[in-house]
Amino acid sequence: DIQLTQSPSTLAASVGDRVTITCRASEDVLNWLAWYQQKPGAAPKLLIYRASILHTGVPSRFSASGSGTEFTLTIHSLQPDDLATYYCQHYDDYSGTFGQGTNVESK
C-alpha cells in the first residue's frame, strides 16, 4: 500500500511569494501523481495530472514536476485566491490514496 507524505503540513506565505510543496511516495509511482486544491467548504479541484500537466483552466502560475518518489507543486507568484489546502494523489493496484494535505495560509 503506497503512502504519500506531503511537506510542509502548513505554509505561511505572502502575496507574490514563490511557494513549493513536496509530495514523497513510499514506492516508485512513475509519473502517476495528481495535485488538487481545496478551499474551505468546497469540493477539491484538479490542478495537475501525470505529475506535471496542468488541467484545463488552471492558471499558468501553477507548475509541477517530479517522477518516481519525489514530486513538487510550485505556485510561482502566490495570489489571494491560492490560499487553500493542496493534496497529492496516486492510484495503483485497485485503490487510491491522498497525501495528508498542505495548508497554504497568509503570512
Add this chain to the structure above:
Amino acid sequence: EEQLLQSGAEVKKPGESLKISCKGSRNTFAKYWIGWVRQRPGKGLEWMGIIYPSDSDTRYRPSFQGQVTISADRSSDTAYLQWSSLRASDTATYFCARFEIGSVFVFDVWGQGTKVTVSP
C-alpha cells in the same frame, strides 16, 4: 460542463442506516468510474472506493471494505454510498467524483459534497 449533484445533508443516530446519492450525466455514467471520498471535520481527504456503473465493478480501499457499500444505477445515472449501521466516526463530508481510469487516473469532476452527522 459536466456536473455531479449530491443529495442533501443528513443527521442520523448511531446504528441507523443511510444511503446518499450522486447523480450525473448519461455520458459520465457510460464512460467513467465514480468514486467516493471521505473528509472528516478538519481533516484530509480519504479515498473510499470507485465503481464502474456500466458493469458495477467496484474497488474499495481495504480500510473501507465491509464498512460501506458503493453501488450505481445506470437507469438513473446515479451512484450511491450506503451504511447499514452508522457510527459517530462516520461523521464527515462525503464527496463523489468522476474518476478517469486508463490514461490519467484522477478525479476530474466533483460533486458538492454531502455532510453526514451521526450523533445520539
